[in-house]
Amino acid sequence: MLETREGGCHCGRVRFRAQVDLDLLSQCSCTVCTKKGILHLPVFPADFTLLRGKDALTVYTFETGVAQHPFCSHCGMAAFYVPRSQPDKVTVNARCLDGIDGPSLKPTRFFDGRHWEDAQRNRIAHGGHVTPPGTHGADTLKAILDRALA
Numbered sequence: 033m034l035e036t037r038e039g040g041c042h043c044g045r046v047r048f049r050a051q052v053d054l055d056l057l058s059q060c061s062c063t064v065c066t067k068k069g070i071l072h073l074p075v076f077p078a079d080f081t082l083l084r085g086k087d088a089l090t091v092y093t094f095e096t097g098v099a100q101h102p103f104c105s106h107c108g109m110a111a112f113y114v115p116r117s118q119p120d121k122v123t124v125n126a127r128c129l130d131g132i133d134g135p136s137l138k139p140t141r142f143f144d145g146r147h148w149e150d151a152q153r154n155r156i157a158h159g160g161h162v163t164p165p166g167t168h169g170a171d172t173l174k175a176i177l178d179r180a181l182a
């Protein structure tokens with residue numbers, strides 16, 4: 033069920049509002065998601081607003097550089113990011129939503145990001161969202177930052 037939720041980093045410098053569906057909760061086995069413990073909620077950028085914290089964000093990238101991993105440079109929390117598998121979308125870290133009970137979160141979907149090419153083929157074969165060719169996560173993140181409220 034789609035609902036409007038707010039969330040943010042730990043220190044409060046970074047705040048967002050998004051339309052999320054907690055039934056779509058997924059986890060990923062890739063190196064960065066494993067270390068961060070991210071639980072993903074995919075959101076279209078039109079349904080995501082950065083309420084504040086634009087200047088607090090530092091962006092981490094690795095390997096292909098398509099995925100954009102912003103984090104609060106003060107507290108280190110990664111409240112959202114742009115995934116390589118769907119670089120025209122935003123992933124909200126469900127653990128960073130306000131009032132969330134972490135241990136009660138039960139992912140219903142799994143992306144085997146440790147074997148990314150196979151996982152991506154499999155995801156699309158099962159009806160997953162297909163990003164228009166040539167879309168780069170940096171453009172998606174820039175668009176979000178450009179229309180951030182603060």
Ligand SMILES: [Zn+2]
Pocket residue numbers: 041042043044045046104105106107108109
């Ligand atoms: Zn912070």
